[in-house]
Amino acid sequence: MITGKGLRLTFLFFGLFFLVSMLTASEPEQQEQHSTPAEHHNEDNEPFDPSSFMFGHISDGYDWHLFDIGHKSISIPLPVIVYSREKGLNVFMSSKFHHGHAAYKGFHIAHAGETVKKINKEGEASESDVEGKIVETLNSGELAVPIDISVTKNIAALFFSVLLILFMFLSVAKAYKRNPNKAPKGLQSWLEPVILFVRDEIAIPSIGKKNYHKFLPYLLTVFFFIWINNLLGLIPIPPGGANVTGNIAVTMVLAFFTFLITTIRGTKSYWQHIFNTPGVPLWLKLPIPLMPLVEVIGVFAKPIVLMVRLFANITAGHIIAMGFLSLIFIFAEINPYLGGGVSIVSIAFIIFMTFLELLVAFIQAYVFTFLSAIYFGMAVEEHH
Amino acid sequence: MDLLLPHTGTIFWMLIAFSIVFFILKKFAWKPILNAIKAREDSIEEALRSADRAKEDMQQLQADNEKIIAAAKQERDAIIKEARALKDTIIDDAKTKARSEADKEIEKAREAIKSEKTAAIKEVKEEVAKLSVIIAEKILKEKLAHGEEHKELIDKYLRDIKLN
Known part of the structure; x- marks a missing residue:
């Protein structure tokens, strides 16, 4: 099952993520000495700091750093x-x-x-x-x-992806209007199987044939939004390369939408299931509402899990790629030839990781959409 | 850590951006795209169904054709059989007719031959009689010159004639 794999990957990346963050947290002195990457470039013969290098990349910034010429930072x-x-x-x-x-x-x-x-x-x-x-x-x-409310690096990348998504899907929609009942062409034929995948493999099985059409536009939007932003994050040059879907605020808003739609669309039986779960002995509900408490926690835990999973997976991917890249500079500081030797291994690993991340980009979009669909399915499910 | 704390500005822009994307795509992209896909699926299904129907019709037609062909064959066989029987009877009739005709002709010819023969024999007889008379006359003329002998001869003839 893909979900099982996705979850396992999630745990794997979660673990790696915390490992990396623990490693960086264990060097607080170094971090304070060279607080911003810009400062760091102004000092000569300063040792390479992988944590600021990595976090400078994955965190947000007020300008979009491109490259350095000598000690001058171009952004x-x-x-x-x-x-x-x-x-x-x-x-x-x-x-x-x-x-x-x-x-x-x-x-x-x-x-x-x-x-x-x-x-x-x-x-x-x-x-x-x-x-x-x-x-x-x-x-x-x-x-x-x-x-x-500055337009930071992530927000600029977000705007770019929004324009890209709007351009892609509006042109595809036009193609459908222009050639009704014809075989898809070009971008249309690339996107149609994915649209059908979301409809037939995600929306219909988890929500049911009766209600799926109410949620399909949101599921499609969220799927393509996450997927395209994940892919853009893998491109190392602007307008790609920002860590949009690895930003907790972005995943929080996405999870909030899922939460909002689940709450608004929730049927009477959904709420009954939360506050007065049928088939549960009464002593679990009265006098201490143990079961309702657990259920209410569940209502909030679901979007929080969505938020953290996407954020952690994508950030972990970026950190690993940056980590391999850092290895080159760490070894180059010891000996330039050693750095050159390590670069071969590092680049090979980065290529491998990028392929893995291509897969993760799709899987995470799938998992987010699939879990959202399952939550919607629960919200509209009719109990007998 | 800063990474784990959502930034207010990012939330603000993300809310706006995602809402706009969702609204525009829902109205101007997903609706036409999903409708078009649905319409196409429906038309394909309809086409498949009508193809199935056409196939059934074809099979029906083919069965009908086979039935018609079988009936036609049967009819043809019957006609041929009838014709063959008719031919046989016609030939038989013709044969018997021809035989009787031929028999009649032969009979007629026989009769004719018979009468012709009788006539011929009669003629020959008359001719022979005439010649006999002439011969007899000549013989008589010669013999009668010898008296006695004539008398004897005449007697002999007379006897013969009587005997006849």
Whole structure:
């Protein structure tokens, strides 16, 4: 079963992901010394730092880093959109920050060690680390975090994928309108089997023939959205290469949509199943609502699982590829010839991983869509 | 870790972007695409069904044809049989007719031959009689010159004639 394989892969990548994050967490001193990749390039003879190299790639950024020429970092500037209570709405390009070295209009990208005072509801003040975020120097001289809706690297990549998806499917839709009842051609014939796969292998078996058409547009959208973004993430050059589906905010929104649709479409028997599960002894429901509690936790656990699975799988894939790439530089620091030798092995592994990731890109899109479909199926299932 | 904390800006843009994609695709892509696929599947199914029906019709037609051909063959055989019988009777009739005709002709010829023969014999007899008379006259003329002998001869003839 593909689901079984998908789950096993999920666990595998989960494990690898935590392993890698633990390894990087065990070197906190190094991390603090070279907090941003841009800084790191300005110092000569500085040892290569794989964790900042890897996390610089997989995490978001205010500009889209392309490559370095000598010590100069070349990147695509992206719009920064921040709203602060003192200065109102500010929109400017991220190039104004000069890769995090300069402040503009009182905003700058926080360095390591910079903290913002937060006052919680009980009136206790706490310091929170804001490294890498845009912070604002208030008139009082204190730092504050403005509302930040900047178009970051991931969001720019997201916009590109949105345009690509819209272009692909609107042109395919046009092709269907132009040639009704004819064999598909070109892009149409490439996408049609996948559309049919989602319909016949995902939607119909898990939701049922009666209700599947209500959920099919969402399932198709989410499938292609995840798949295309996964694939774009494997392309190492912009507009690909960003870690869109490996961003927890993105997977959170996707999982939220699944949760929203499940909740809205849930039938009476679905809710009854949660709050008053039939076939369960009464003492599990009264006086302590043990069973309903478990069921309600389940309602929220399902989308959270969806969110974490996709995020972890895709991020893990990127980390592994970057890890193999880092090996070349780590060994090259010991001896350039050793680095050259390792590069052969590393590149071979990266190629292997990329093929594996091509598979994972599809499997994760499939798993997310399939589980969403199963949740929808549960929501509309009629119990007798 | 920063990686595990969802960023508000990303959530904001993702909500907008995904909602737009979902809305536009649902309205302008999935609806026409799924409808077109459904329509095509229906038309293919319809075509297959009508092909099946045509096949059945063909088989029916073929069975009918075979029946007709079998009937025609049977009829042909009957006609041939009848014709053969007719031919035989006609030939037989003709044969018997011809035989009787021939017999009649032969009979007629025989009769004719018989009468001709009788006539011929009669003629020959008359001729012989005439010649006999002539011969007799000549003989008589010669013999009568010898008296006695004549008398004897005449007697002898007379006797012979009487005997006849």
